[in-house]
Amino acid sequence: MGLDPSIVKELIRITDEERVLLSLDERYTYAFDASFGTYLPDVVVFPQSATEIAEIMKLANREQIPVTPRGGGTSLSGGPLPVAGGIVLAMTRMNKLLRIDRDNLIAFVEPGITTAELQREAEKAGLFYPPDPSSSNVSTIGGNLAENSGGPHGLKYGVTKHYVIGLEVVTPQGEIIRTGGMTVKNVTGYDLTSLIVGSEGTLGIITKAVLRLIPKPPARKALMAIFDEIVDSGRAISGILKNGILPAKLEMMDQASIRAVENYQPSGLPLDAAAILLLEVDGHPAAVDEEIRKAAQICRQYAAREVRLAADEAERAELWKARKLVSPAISQVKPTKISEDATVPRSKIPEMLERLRQIREKYQLHLVVFGHAGDGNLHPNIIADSRDRDEMKRVEEAVAEIFKAAVELGGTLSGEHGIGTMKPAFMEMELGSAGLDMMRRIKQAWDPNNILNPFKIFPQPGQTRVVLTE
C-alpha cells in the first residue's frame, strides 16, 4: 500500500511539505466521518488555491489515483470517506470569508469556512444566511454545498441550494470553471451551479462560492405544543400551514425522544405525551405576534393538551434546548446511532409515523423519531450497538424498510443527508434504471477516469444493502 514516492514528491512540489500528511496516525484522522466505516487514505493534502487543486487533479488523472474532498467530516452518509484510498483533499485551510457585499446581499466565501461563522458574519451585517444544518458549528460551507444541506429552516427558507448563485469549481479533470455569478437571475446555459451543489463531491471540487443572503427578520417567537395523540400533532401541522402561516421552523419529537431527553437532562418535558411540536415564526413584529397566537389556537383546536408560549428570547432558547438535546440524549442509550432522513410529503407524516412504529415492533429495535415535520423531513434514528451482529442485521433490514416506506408514500430516500456510501443500493428503487442512468451519464462525461470521490451515490454491481460495516 501507499503511493509511489515520486507522486508524494510531486504533491509536495504542488503544495509544500507541511501540507502533505503521510504518517499513519495523521491519515487515520481523515479515515472516517459521522457515518459508518473507516477507510484509510494514502495521503492527506491541504490545498490553498484552485490552481493547486487543478494540478493535483491532473496528476491524479494521469496516475489514476482516487481523490476525495473533505470539509468538517460531519457527513452522515459517507460523503468524505476515501473508500478507495488515494488522496484526501482537506479543504479546511481554504477558510476565508472573502467579502460580504451588503449592496448586493451576497457573500463570497472559500469552502473551508464553517457554516456558523458565515451565519455570524452575515448577522453582523444585518443579514441572514438561512440554511441551518445541526452540525453548523463544525460543518464547512463546502461540505454543506456538496451535500445540499438542509435543517429546520427548510420549511420557510428552502435549503442550501436556494442560496448558492455562483461557484468556482475545479473539474474532475483539473480545469477551473466558474458557474452562475453574482445575480439571482441567470439563465446563461445549463444550471451547473445546481448540478454541482448536492453532487456530494463527485462532479467537482468547490473552491469559491457566491451565496445569497437576505435581510434579517426583525422579530421571532416560538411555542411548544404537547399532544396525547401523535396523529393530532400531524393534523395540527396541516392546519397551521393551511391557515396561511409559514413558520420559520416546525419540528416534532416523539415520545421516545422526549423520554431520552428527560432522562439525559431533565427539562420539564411531559413523559406521557405522545408528541411535542416546536414552532417558530419570524418576520415583522406585528405579523409574528398575530401568527404565534393563531398557531397556538390551531394547536389547541387539534387537541393539544398544552401550549407553551415563549414570552421572551430566553424562554425561546429554553424551548429549543429540548430539541437540541435529542441527538446527544439518544446517543447515551446505546453506542451506535443510525440517523436517517427519509422524507415524505408533509400530509403523509401520520402514515409514515405509523409505518415507523410497525418497523420498530417488527425488528424489536430502539427507534426514535424527531425532525423537521413541517417539510416532511423526519429523522428516524435507530440506537444500537455495532458489536451486536444480530442487532445490526436487524438494523440493516429496518433501514431498508424505512426507505421503502418513504418511497411508497411519495417521498425520497434522503431529504438532507445525501446518498454517499449508505444508500446507493436503493437508488434504483426511487429513480428507476433510466433515471439513474441519466445521472451516471453525467458522472462519466465529467469524470471519465472515475477519479473524484468514487463509490458514492451510484450502486456497485450487486450492491443490495445499507453499508453499516465494512
Added chain:
Amino acid sequence: MGLDPSIVKELIRITDEERVLLSLDERYTYAFDASFGTYLPDVVVFPQSATEIAEIMKLANREQIPVTPRGGGTSLSGGPLPVAGGIVLAMTRMNKLLRIDRDNLIAFVEPGITTAELQREAEKAGLFYPPDPSSSNVSTIGGNLAENSGGPHGLKYGVTKHYVIGLEVVTPQGEIIRTGGMTVKNVTGYDLTSLIVGSEGTLGIITKAVLRLIPKPPARKALMAIFDEIVDSGRAISGILKNGILPAKLEMMDQASIRAVENYQPSGLPLDAAAILLLEVDGHPAAVDEEIRKAAQICRQYAAREVRLAADEAERAELWKARKLVSPAISQVKPTKISEDATVPRSKIPEMLERLRQIREKYQLHLVVFGHAGDGNLHPNIIADSRDRDEMKRVEEAVAEIFKAAVELGGTLSGEHGIGTMKPAFMEMELGSAGLDMMRRIKQAWDPNNILNPFKIFPQPGQTRVVLTE
C-alpha cells in the same frame, strides 16, 4: 425538404391523423416565436402523453430527425424555433391542471397549461405561484420551465426554478424518467430537476411538473417614485434593500420608456423625469403599512422629487399600468423590437445605465431601458426597423456591446430570456471554453445524436454574431 411518407405514417400511428399537421400554412404558424427568424418545420405533432412522446423520440433518433418542443411560442430568444426543420412537438394539448394539493402546498400540472391559469387556480385555493413572466397570459408552464422564466417577483421570490420540485421528462433518446418528487428537501442523487429547468428544451421534454406553491400574502401596497437624476433612483434601490425591506417588485422605467408610454396612452407620467421607480411590498398588513412608508421616506431621502402612494387596489393597479404599457408603447415607435435581458449585480445598475447611454449614442439607436431593477435584471430594448439593413447592422453591434458591458460588470448575458438562437456567440465570453465544454459534455451524453432542439445555446463553429436575420 419534407419527411418520408413512411415517417409521417408512423407519426400518425403513434398519435392520430388529426394531431399531425402537414400543410404549409399550418406549419408556418409554428415557424416563428417572439424573437427573430422563421424556420419551417416538416411536421407539427400534438402529443397527448409521455408515452407518445417517448415513441416519437425513438423514431426521431432512428431516423435522425430533429425535434423541437414548443409551448406558447412567446420566447424572446428562439427556444421553440425549429432551426433544422424536422418535428415540432406542440405541447399545448397537454394542458391539464392535474391537481392542487393544499395539504402539501403543491400543484401537479401538465406542461401546456398557461402560467396565468395556474396562477388563478392557485389563488382560488388561497395559494400563490410567484413566477410572473410578462407573457403569462399566453406562455405555458412548460415553456416557463424550459427557459427558467423570471419576472418582477424575482427579487423577493426567486424565479421559476425555485418552484419546481419534481418533473416527468422524456429524455432525448425516448426514456421516461422522473426527477425530484413532492418534497422540497430531496438530495437523492444529482439535481436533474434544476438541470432540465432552464435547459431550453435541449435535454428533455417536460411532460409533467410538480410545483411548489406558497401561502398567498394577505396584503400588498405600491408606490411610484419620480427622479430627476437616474443615479439617484439607483441609490434609492440600494437604500431600500439595505434597510431590510425586500419588496415583492421593484421596477424602473427610464425617460425614453416614460415618453413612449405617455405618447401611446397618456397616463399622467412626468415627461421630464429621468427615471421612475415602481415598488410593491406584500405580506402581513402591519408590515406592509410600515414598509411602504419607510420605502417612500427612503426615496425622498435619495432626492425623489415626488412619491405617489397607491391608496387602494384600484390606484395600485393604475400605478402598474404604466409599467405594463412600456412594451406595447415602444412597439409603436418602430416595427422591430429587440428585447434584451442582460443582468448585472444590482449595485452596478447606475454603471450599466451609463454604459447603455454610451452605446445608444455611439450607434445612434432608439434604446429604451426599463425592467426589474431590484434584481439587476434590466431590459434594454432597441427599437428599429428590420428592413433597414444599415440600422440592423448597428443593432447587432450594439447588442454585442450590451452583452460585453454586462459581463464586464460581473453580470450575465441573460437573466430570464435564455440563450436560444440569439446569444450562443457570446457564451464563451461569459463561461470560458472549459465552462462551456462542461455544458456540452452533458448535452452529448444525454443526446448523442443531437436530435433534441439543435442549434440552441451552443455556438456553431465560427458563429460570432447575434441572430437577427436568417
